[in-house]
Amino acid sequence: MKxxxxxxxxxxxxxxxxxxxxxxxxxxGQAKKYRISPETEKAIKDFAIRENFTPNPIAKGLRLKKTxxxxxxxxxxxxxxxxxIASQVVNVARTHGYSIVLCDSEENPALEQQSVExxxxxxxxxxxxxxxxQTADYLVRYAREKRPLVLVDRVFPDLxxxxxxxxxxxxxxxxxxxxxxxxxxxxxCLQGMCGTAPSKARVSGYTTALHAxxxxxxxxxxxxxxxxxxxxxxDTKLLLRAAPDITAIFxxxxxxxxxxxxxxREENRAVPDxxxxxxxxxxxxxxxxxxxxTTVAQPHLEMGAAAVKLLLDHMRNPANAMSSGLLLPTSxxxxxxxxxxxxxxxx
Amino acid sequence: MKxxxxxxxxxxxxxxxxxxxxxxxxxxGQAKKYRISPETEKAIKDFAIRENFTPNPIAKGLRLKKTxxxxxxxxxxxxxxxxxIASQVVNVARTHGYSIVLCDSEENPALEQQSVExxxxxxxxxxxxxxxxQTADYLVRYAREKRPLVLVDRVFPDLxxxxxxxxxxxxxxxxxxxxxxxxxxxxxCLQGMCGTAPSKARVSGYTTALHAxxxxxxxxxxxxxxxxxxxxxxDTKLLLRAAPDITAIFxxxxxxxxxxxxxxREENRAVPDxxxxxxxxxxxxxxxxxxxxTTVAQPHLEMGAAAVKLLLDHMRNPANAMSSGLLLPTSxxxxxxxxxxxxxxxx
DNA sequence: GATGATAAAACAAACGTTTGTGCTTTTTAG
DNA sequence: CTAAAAAGCACAAACGTTTGTTTTATCATC
Numbered sequence: 001m002k003x004x005x006x007x008x009x010x011x012x013x014x015x016x017x018x019x020x021x022x023x024x025x026x027x028x029g030q031a032k033k034y035r036i037s038p039e040t041e042k043a044i045k046d047f048a049i050r051e052n053f054t055p056n057p058i059a060k061g062l063r064l065k066k067t068x069x070x071x072x073x074x075x076x077x078x079x080x081x082x083x084x085i086a087s088q089v090v091n092v093a094r095t096h097g098y099s100i101v102l103c104d105s106e107e108n109p110a111l112e113q114q115s116v117e118x119x120x121x122x123x124x125x126x127x128x129x130x131x132x133x134q135t136a137d138y139l140v141r142y143a144r145e146k147r148p149l150v151l152v153d154r155v156f157p158d159l160x161x162x163x164x165x166x167x168x169x170x171x172x173x174x175x176x177x178x179x180x181x182x183x184x185x186x187x188x189c190l191q192g193m194c195g196t197a198p199s200k201a202r203v204s205g206y207t208t209a210l211h212a213x214x215x216x217x218x219x220x221x222x223x224x225x226x227x228x229x230x231x232x233x234x235d236t237k238l239l240l241r242a243a244p245d246i247t248a249i250f251x252x253x254x255x256x257x258x259x260x261x262x263x264x265r266e267e268n269r270a271v272p273d274x275x276x277x278x279x280x281x282x283x284x285x286x287x288x289x290x291x292x293x294t295t296v297a298q299p300h301l302e303m304g305a306a307a308v309k310l311l312l313d314h315m316r317n318p319a320n321a322m323s324s325g326l327l328l329p330t331s332x333x334x335x336x337x338x339x340x341x342x343x344x345x346x347x
Numbered sequence: 348m349k350x351x352x353x354x355x356x357x358x359x360x361x362x363x364x365x366x367x368x369x370x371x372x373x374x375x376g377q378a379k380k381y382r383i384s385p386e387t388e389k390a391i392k393d394f395a396i397r398e399n400f401t402p403n404p405i406a407k408g409l410r411l412k413k414t415x416x417x418x419x420x421x422x423x424x425x426x427x428x429x430x431x432i433a434s435q436v437v438n439v440a441r442t443h444g445y446s447i448v449l450c451d452s453e454e455n456p457a458l459e460q461q462s463v464e465x466x467x468x469x470x471x472x473x474x475x476x477x478x479x480x481q482t483a484d485y486l487v488r489y490a491r492e493k494r495p496l497v498l499v500d501r502v503f504p505d506l507x508x509x510x511x512x513x514x515x516x517x518x519x520x521x522x523x524x525x526x527x528x529x530x531x532x533x534x535x536c537l538q539g540m541c542g543t544a545p546s547k548a549r550v551s552g553y554t555t556a557l558h559a560x561x562x563x564x565x566x567x568x569x570x571x572x573x574x575x576x577x578x579x580x581x582d583t584k585l586l587l588r589a590a591p592d593i594t595a596i597f598x599x600x601x602x603x604x605x606x607x608x609x610x611x612r613e614e615n616r617a618v619p620d621x622x623x624x625x626x627x628x629x630x631x632x633x634x635x636x637x638x639x640x641t642t643v644a645q646p647h648l649e650m651g652a653a654a655v656k657l658l659l660d661h662m663r664n665p666a667n668a669m670s671s672g673l674l675l676p677t678s679x680x681x682x683x684x685x686x687x688x689x690x691x692x693x694x
Numbered sequence: 695g696a697t698g699a700t701a702a703a704a705c706a707a708a709c710g711t712t713t714g715t716g717c718t719t720t721t722t723a724g
Numbered sequence: 725c726t727a728a729a730a731a732g733c734a735c736a737a738a739c740g741t742t743t744g745t746t747t748t749a750t751c752a753t754c
Contacts, residue, residue: 007710008709008710008711009710009711009712010710018733018734019733019734019735020710020711020712020734021712021713021733021734021735022732022733022734024710024711024712024713025712025713025733028712030713034713034732034733035730035731035732035733036732036733037731037732037733040732040733052464054468055710055711055712056409056470056709056710056711057468057469057470057711058405058408058409058414058469058470058709058710058711059409059709059710059711059712059739060710060711060712061405061711061739062403062405062406062409062709062710062711062738062739062740062741063710063711063712063713063738063739064711064712064739065739067405069448072449076434077424077430077433077434077437078427078430078431078433078434079430080425080427080430083424083425083426083427083430084425086424086425086449087423087424087425087451090424090449090450090451091451091453094450094451099448099450099465099469100448100449100450101416101446101447101448101449102419102433102437102447102448102449103437103441103446103447104434104437104438104441106438117399118446121401121404122404122405122446123403123404123405229631258631258632258635261635262635283632284576284605285605285630285632285635285636288605288608288609288632288636289632289635289636289637290636290637354740355739355740355741356740356741356742357740365702365703365704366703366704366705367704367740367741367742368703368704368705368742368743369702369703369704371740371741371742371743372703372742372743375742377743381702381703381743382700382701382702382703383702383703384701384702384703387702387703402740402741402742403739403740403741404741405739405740405741406709406739406740406741406742407740407741407742408709408741409708409709409710409711409739409740409741410708410709410740410741410742410743411709411741411742412709695754696753696754697752697753697754698751698752698753698754699750699751699752699753700749700750700751700752701748701749701750701751702747702748702749702750703746703747703748703749704745704746704747704748705744705745705746705747706743706744706745706746707742707743707744707745708741708742708743709740709741709742710739711738711739712737712738712739713736713737713738714735714736714737715734715735715736716733716734716735716736717732717733717734717735718731718732718733718734719730719731719732719733720729720730720731720732721728721729721730721731722727722728722729722730723726723727723728723729724725724726724727724728
């Protein structure tokens with residue numbers, strides 16, 4: 001377990017009076033290919049594992065132009081949603097021998113771009129990016145250069161970059177259907193940052209569900225333009241004034257739901273008795289709220305895992321680099337924040 | 348903004364028909380020291396920034412034996428507590444020019460040790476470690492070798508390694524005092540993993556507070572041996588049977604509190620009317636629970652920031668490497684989960 | 695017009711690998 | 725006993741930097 005002062009092939013090679021070449025070949029499993037004698041091989045191997053030696057990855061990286069390193073850029077690692085993704089990214093990358101260099105863009109597009117460029121400069125072999133912002137034009141260059149880069153969650157399908165995301169459309173549609181099934185007709189929708197792919201898809205799922213039931217779409221019922229708690233709070237307040245007859249709120253993020261809950265509490269509207277609430281994205285604590293929140297769960301972990309797998313695939317085979325988008329299924333988790341109401345008019 | 352195909356000093360040097368040496372010296376700001384002519388300097392500098400060139404950090408790392416890289420080992424990045432720490436670590440490291448290589452030990456001591464060794468092998472310049480487990484003997488070697496390594500949260504003061512942690516003792520004492528102030532005398536305590544520094548310190552704060560008030564310490568009132576939600580649930584159940592007369596529970600982690608809440612709900616004990624609850628560590632959602640939980644907040648962000656600063660200090664100056672422990676103050680956040688009771692016997 | 699400063703930049707080695715090729719020595723075949 | 729083949733390994737270059745030392749040209753000085 002003690003690590004040695006033998007920290008280079010040269011030192012080891014001197015120990016055995018062979019050349020560094022030989023040691024390198026033994027340690028990279030090329031012994032038979034280069035006809036190293038079994039005795040030499042065993043001696044070196046034993047020594048290496050006993051002294052717990054591994055060839056310097058920096059030198060290796062220089063020579064091989066591969067660093068066994070993947071860059072991960074996240075808007076906010078303290079956000080449980082991204083933390084969940086990161087967790088799986090780190091873990092499956094590890095099982096494939098890759099390490100993760102983590103950058104936090106602090107929800108700032110400029111910092112994001114900086115981070116991406118820093119990571120390429122640091123010679124990462126590939127990159128996983130959860131973008132912030134509605135656009136990311138600086139990425140087209142990387143798409144053109146066919147760099148191994150996969151987008152997660154905040155995707156840009158037009159860029160021709162591989163991506164993985166939850167199936168936001170279907171998730172939102174399922175949630176809306178659920179509300180409709182429970183008799184709701186005036187369903188407000190708290191959207192996230194306008195123009196982002198997830199937000200657009202979710203709103204689209206919402207309107208599609210409405211149309212399918214012939215429920216008129218009222219543009220005044222969709223509010224908001226950020227995924228944050230503040231926005232949920234504020235827009236719910238406004239919504240309650242602008243459309244007092246709503247019976248349900250579909251909050252398109254976790255934090256939006258938290259904000260909405262706070263607003264509703266202040267306004268003395270009971271959930272679900274006065275107003276039903278459905279959130280998007282599940283987090284353990286949602287079950288502990290009162291009432292426990294019904295929500296559409298995203299497969300965080302799978303998203304992270306899938307991103308790494310996609311990336312590794314593209315690293316091995318740059319050919320299939322374009323337009324392999326993955327949409328992972330969501331699932332509606334039914335708790336106690338939706339009330340069944342009778343809606344005489346549509347019975 | 349477009350990055351060039353000029354990706355080596357050599358290429359650039361040819362462009363200007365100078366030597367790589369000259370380019371290197373210009374780009375590292377040593378122009379005047381080595382008397383590079385101002386024209387040459389300006390030309391190269393301009394070109395470099397126009398083409399957005401930076402010397403290859405891998406080659407640099409090999410030559411300089413410095414990688415501008417810090418390893419971060421976390422038991423579970425999906426846990427908001429650690430995510431908060433990581434967030435600041437990443438950010439302040441970045442402002443100092445360092446990148447973070449992230450490892451997740453999955454609460455597994457063996458994997459932790461592997462990760463630590465992997466990171467050293469990867470030539471990180473320093474490391475920040477949130478250990479799991481009660482011991483970490485493999486670290487003594489690194490302490491002896493005076494490697495830049497700082498411990499966070501789960502610290503081992505005896506190892507002689509620098510560390511930063513919340514002042515768990517004072518935090519727990521404050522929480523217990525608060526319960527006592529509110530008339531509680533039969534206060535149960537849900538501890539975390541026994542033997543870990545935070546858990547020991549917290550329990551010690553709890554007992555100290557009791558003693559100071561002359562409240563008898565009842566060993567049966569301290570239960571638990573893990574920081575997880577399951578443990579909180581289970582041990583609360585057991586506690587309610589073993590000591591039905593308790594009026595308050597001090598849960599020494601967030602998740603423990605969540606588990607306790609679940610158990611109390613099942614047993615139809617209202618919080619805070621039947622039983623008061625105080626948690627340890629604040630997370631945004633605690634305010635949204637019902638009732639909003641009183642808790643002792645740890646300075647996550649400061650902990651992460653402090654860890655990096657300590658580390659950088661020790662990297663610059665290995666001399667002051669030993670025994671610089673930082674205890675960051677906690678703060679009691681009072682919400683609505685504690686009821687004031689009259690306690691005639693001790694009035 | 696030699697002598698020595700000084701300016702401007704090049705040389706070469708080193709960091710620790712990997713890899714194509716070349717060099718001995720031993721073994722095998724005929 | 726010779727020629728060819730195989731075994732076992734070493735050489736040297738390259739990856740892209742940085743840095744101590746040299747080199748070359750320019751200029752001023754006496």
